[in-house]
Amino acid sequence: LETAIDPKVINERFTPAATRTLHGPYLRQFETAFDLFLMQNPSLIPGNADTIDALRRRLLEVCEEKAMVEIELRGQLEAIEESKRAMERELTERLRVATREKAERRVELERAVERAGRAASS
Secondary structure (H helix, E strand, O other), X not given: OOXXXXXXXXXXXXXXHHHHHOOHHHHHHHHHHHHHHHHHOHHHOOOOHHHHXXXXXXXXXXXXXXXXXXXXXXXXXXXXHHHHHHHHHHHHHHHHHHHHHHHHHHHHHHHHHHXXXXXXXX
């Protein structure tokens, strides 16, 4: 159902912010869905073209706002995931160091017990 929309129509129907923020395919998809919605719901079509254009602009503004929030949330999620990976690397390193130190301490204690056993038997 995707149709080609003349760039002039896009500039007339969509806000400048929307045409900068949202990509052409998204705008075409929005326009197609909006037109299909109006065709399937003729009782909702107001009598005046300005009202339809105002409704179209408002819906697109809402879509644009949601897209901007999604972009921001994706950025936050990526930052959180990177922080999580960094923390996992740090904790893995700490665990490796602690495991090595534990093994070294165990060897020291075994040697101390051996020496104490030899000293007690002599």
